Amino acid sequence: MGGVRMKNKLITVSIMFIALMGIAGYGIYWAFFDVQRINGQDILTELASPNNTYTVTAYLNNGGATTDYAVLCTVTNNQTSKSKNIYWNSPCQTAAVAWVDDVTVMINEVELDVRHDVFDYRRQ
Template identity: 45%
Template sequence: MDYFDDEAVKLEMQRTKRKVRVVLFSIIFLVICFIGYGVYWTFWDINRLPKGEFISQSSSPDGHYTIKAYLSNGGATTDFAVRVELVTNTNTHRVKNIYWNYHEQSAKMVWIDNDTVEINGHELNLPYEKYDFRTH
């Protein structure tokens, strides 16, 4: 009686090779995703912008939101930029950057309604929209 059937061995080898391929492709995919997120986080994440010097702030008509504008000076090699952060006036006081524009030194902020603000000609519906000159 032969315990090692050639067909069974070939079938088991194919299954093993398939499992190894799936594991390798999964690892490669995860590494690529990790590197991609690292590049995004390093160069494009709007929440990693420099703090800057406070310019002004404005609250929404219903008082639910406050926006604060900051002037960022990159030094001799870059121009001024304006960063605006949104503060949600609830128990959490969540803060996030909603506006980043290069070659600006002031921030004209006009509330259109309770959830819409215009900053230097760019209209944003809060809290979900944001403006970043690098992607527009």
Template identity: 45%
Template structure:
């Protein structure tokens, strides 16, 4: 290998540079596609179904019904609001073929949205990732 590099330094440099460039561009395209098509933080809420505050008052979860139009079924989006910190909101639940969004708090950091139990603020449920 060392002899090849010594004999063909320009060819070796071009080959390595091409591989690195192609890998970087491919990674960028994959990241952009994930952001554009699979990131639930880009979803619009829709019609408010319910809103429940955690027992200690730190969080509020709202569920929204999304109407995708004539050719797409309803979906439910669950949004977590941080009441004590100025962190805004975080989408934590996304379920397709669903119209109801029942919310109940198990404890201060555990919420149940329909049949899914989530540890807030870290866990997220997205039906596409099952």
């Protein structure tokens, strides 16, 4: 009987430990690596796609005293009004934005399909 209780307790503790590590791992990812949680500060430029399906907005973000400026670009689907971050680069103070076609945009010589691509300088 004691062996079964000990085994059940070990399984319970193991499951709790794994769950806690998973939650901690997600929290670290969210806090330090998720580009979607970054908000824009000062608008640099805004440009609609050729068919006006999407709009890219570029922001200049001040990193404060210890970090250089960074550029954040968001894309907004003009039909659904849903927005997401697609470009995050530092150190950078300018945003050269040009549409290649209705779903492909060139931002500072980085070509992105706005439907699924994301550029994050921290992952390069």
